[in-house]
Amino acid sequence: xxxxxxxxxxxxxxxxxxxxxxxxxxxxxxxxxxxxxxxxxxxxxxxxxxxxxxxxxxxxxxxxxxxxxxxxxxxxxxxxxxxxxxxxxxxxxxxxxxxxxxxxxxxxxxxxxxxxxxxxxxxxxxxxxxxxxxxxxxxxxxxxxxxxxxxxxxxxxxxxxxxxxxxxxxxxxxxxxxxxxxxxxxxxxxxxxxxxxxxxxxxxxxxxxxxxxxxxxxxxxxxxxxxxxxxxxxxxxxxxxxxxxxxxxxxxxxxxxxxxxxxxxxxxxxxxxxxxxxxxxxxxxxxxxxxxxxxxxxxxxxxxxxxxxxxxxxxxxxxxxxxxxxxxxxxxxxxxxxxxxxxxxxxxxxxxxxxxxxxxxxxxxxxxxxxxxxxxxxxxxxxxxxxxxxxxxxxxxxxxxxxxxxxxxxxxxxxxxxxxxxxxxxxxxxxxxxxxxxxxxxxxxxxxxxxxxxxxxxxxxxxx
Numbered sequence: 001x002x003x004x005x006x007x008x009x010x011x012x013x014x015x016x017x018x019x020x021x022x023x024x025x026x027x028x029x030x031x032x033x034x035x036x037x038x039x040x041x042x043x044x045x046x047x048x049x050x051x052x053x054x055x056x057x058x059x060x061x062x063x064x065x066x067x068x069x070x071x072x073x074x075x076x077x078x079x080x081x082x083x084x085x086x087x088x089x090x091x092x093x094x095x096x097x098x099x100x101x102x103x104x105x106x107x108x109x110x111x112x113x114x115x116x117x118x119x120x121x122x123x124x125x126x127x128x129x130x131x132x133x134x135x136x137x138x139x140x141x142x143x144x145x146x147x148x149x150x151x152x153x154x155x156x157x158x159x160x161x162x163x164x165x166x167x168x169x170x171x172x173x174x175x176x177x178x179x180x181x182x183x184x185x186x187x188x189x190x191x192x193x194x195x196x197x198x199x200x201x202x203x204x205x206x207x208x209x210x211x212x213x214x215x216x217x218x219x220x221x222x223x224x225x226x227x228x229x230x231x232x233x234x235x236x237x238x239x240x241x242x243x244x245x246x247x248x249x250x251x252x253x254x255x256x257x258x259x260x261x262x263x264x265x266x267x268x269x270x271x272x273x274x275x276x277x278x279x280x281x282x283x284x285x286x287x288x289x290x291x292x293x294x295x296x297x298x299x300x301x302x303x304x305x306x307x308x309x310x311x312x313x314x315x316x317x318x319x320x321x322x323x324x325x326x327x328x329x330x331x332x333x334x335x336x337x338x339x340x341x342x343x344x345x346x347x348x349x350x351x352x353x354x355x356x357x358x359x360x361x362x363x364x365x366x367x368x369x370x371x372x373x374x375x376x377x378x379x380x381x382x383x384x385x386x387x388x389x390x391x392x393x394x395x396x397x398x399x400x401x402x403x404x405x406x407x408x409x410x411x412x413x414x415x416x417x418x419x420x421x422x423x424x425x426x427x428x429x430x431x432x433x434x435x436x437x438x439x440x441x442x443x444x445x446x447x448x449x450x451x452x453x454x455x456x457x458x459x460x461x462x463x464x
Contacts, residue, residue, distance in 0.1 A: 027393075028220035029403045032227060034236045035208025039393045039403060040223040041215035043386045049120050049216035050390045052112040053127055054398040056211070057204040059184070060106040060177040060245060060327070066196060068184020071104040071462050072148050073197045077111065078102075079140045081133040086140060089126045096122065105461040106178055107327045108398035114387060117217035121226055128230040131210070134201055141194035149190065151464075152183050160261035161268070164439045165460070171255055172272045172331060172435045176248040182462045206237035211397045215390035243327060248274060251433030262442035266316070266337050267344055271351075272435045273428045275332035278324035280401055286324035287412045288424035289332060294371040295363050295421065296320040297334060302370065304363075305336070308354040314339050315347065325395050332428050344438050355429055362422050375413055 026042035059070045080086040093100045098115030100123075113123040156162040166181050173179030183189075212231065214223045251274060278286040297320030300306040309315035317337040324330060334355075338347035382388040396406035 024407060027403070027407070028223070030224060032207065032232050034232065034234060035206075035240070036210055036212055036227070036231050036234075037397060038212040038214070038223070038227050039397070040218065040220045041213070041386065041389050041393065042219065043215060043389075044217050047117045047217045048114065048386065049117045049214060049218050050112060050114045050387045051120065051123050051127060052110055052213040052215075052390045052394050053131070054108050054110040054211040054213070054394040055205060056108060056209050056240075056243070056398050057200075058105050058107040058109055059180065059182040061204075061243060062177065062180070065188060066192065067180045068148065068189040069192055069196055069200050070109055071183055072145065072189070072192050073200050074102050074104045074109050074111075074462075075144045075148055076136050076141065076197050076201075077130055077134060079134075079136055079144065081129045081135050083129060083133070084126060086137070089130065092126065093123060098123070101464055103461050103464070104182055106182060107325075108395070110394060110398070112387075112390070120214075120218060121230075124226050124230045128234060131205060131207065131231070132234045134205070136194055136197060138194070141197060145189070145192055148183070149186065151462075152186060152189065155462075156181070156183060157186070160259070160263050161439060164259050164437065167257065167259070168270060168272060168435055168437045169331075169460075171257055171437075172274065173248055174251065175246050176328060177245060178328065178330070182460050202237065206240070207231055207234050208236040209240045211394055213390040213394045215386040245328060248329060251431075254432055254434045254436065257435065257437045258440060259437070260440045260442050264439055264441045266441065267347075268335065268337050268439045269344065269347060269351075270333055270335045270437050270439075272437075273332045273431055274329050274433065275322060275428050276324070277326035277328060277330050278396075278399070278401060278405070280405055283324070283401075283405060283409060283412050284416075284420065285424055285427075287409070287416050288420040289322045289324065289428065290375065290413065291368070291371055291416045292421050292424050292428075293320040293322040293332065294375060295367060296358070298371065298374070302367070304358055304367075305334070305351075305354060309336065309350060314342065314350050316340075325399050327399050344440075348436070359422075359425055359429060362418050365418065368416075368418055368421065372414060372416065376410060379410060 028040040028042075029038070031037045057070060059067065062069050078087060078090060080088060090100055093113050093115060096115060096119045098113055098119065100111070100113040102109070102111040111127065113127070115123055156166065169181070170179045212227060214227075275289055276285045295304055297303050297305045297318050300310050300318065303318070303320070305315070305318040305320065310318050315336045315338055317335075319335045320333065321335075322330075322332045334351070336347060336351060338344065382392070393403065393406050397403065
């Protein structure tokens with residue numbers, strides 16, 4: 001999610017200073033009088049358009065005791081308005097050859113449609129309607145609450161890896177609401193009501209707390225005309241409030257946790273660290289951490305951990321992950337599956353040895369060049385998708401970045417130096433405040449069943 005051409009990157013040297021990009025051709029940015037920020041991304045290769053509406057509110061903004069309300073309302077947003085019957089929006093999109101969905105994360109909730117360009121007025125009218133005129137029937141809220149509870153049962157409660165990730169996040173964050181699951185704790189989800197949902201909607205679903213992204217076969221002039229026609233008449237619900245959340249205190253001590261489950265066939269270790277997020281006008285640390293994650297675990301064949309652990313037979317799988325799209329400090333994670341016969345203690349000792357040597361020697365210059373080229377190549381490939389570009393700008397603006405910040409990101413990544421990587425590595429990997437967790441098979445007498453896939457997902461998102 002992220003912006004010049006691959007040849008331009010290849011021409012950069014490690015010591016190059018960032019020459020920040022101009023607004024890319026085909027990107028237009030404006031704000032309606034009611035506060036609705038709008039980004040238009042022109043792409044006329046196919047007569048298709050993507051509309052995304054991002055609300056700058058997510059599960060980390062929930063009050064204690066009401067976890068899951070952001071995702072619950074996302075479901076209820078499909079229950080109709082004064083003019084749309086329950087489910088009619090999605091049925092209409094499908095009948096017109098399109099697709100739609102929604103997703104909730106810690107920091108935002110988003111709704112989108114992909115449809116033929118000549119149907120854009122149709123989906124804009126319906127999306128604007130539910131921004132202003134949501135209707136939640138007396139029967140709808142209880143039935144949909146059961147739906148989200150069943151979703152939790154399927155995605156979390158029946159999956160040991162997901163259960164373990166929940167407990168690990170709750171251990172990593174002492175005080176910040178990033179320690180709560182996006183979908184919510186089951187006991188609190190069971191108590192959510194229609195009044196809770198309507199209060200969340202009334203407090204936060206307002207044009208001045210939303211971002212409209214239009215990407216595809218549409219001109220800026222037509223996009224502004226339609227935005228003014230359908231979203232312009234919706235009044236803002238007062239002034240947008242600052243996103244003030246409980247913040248994480250300074251962490252000083254390592255923590256360890258362990259969970260066993262008969263469905264887990266092989267041990268999986270994940271070590272988590274609190275890490276800086278991308279900030280408006282200050283994305284250097286986040287860029288260095290992005291490169292660091294790729295250097296350490298981006299490839300089983302060429303990354304530092306891949307070469308030192310996987311290719312030497314000490315680990316079956318390694319990974320490192322970081323996602324800086326976050327309002328507040330986020331996480332950096334390292335995961336591995338030890339080789340058969342290796343104990344958890346031995347695997348950790350090998351991991352610590354490799355990390356300690358990296359902190360001493362730093363990245364190989366050729367590795368650094370290769371990783372930066374790979375990151376830019378992956379970004380270039382995403383430009384082939386209007387949906388991907390819409391997601392990029394939407395996620396950036398929803399987490400507090402500006403259009404310019406999102407546009408400048410490739411140049412900032414390209415300018416990352418070995419010194420930048422080492423500063424980031426010392427700050428994060430050098431911290432004693434870690435959470436090291438092991439997800440283990442049940443004791444030998446218990447028969448294992450299907451395994452959960454080992455994952456390292458710094459920032460969860462619940463879709464649908």
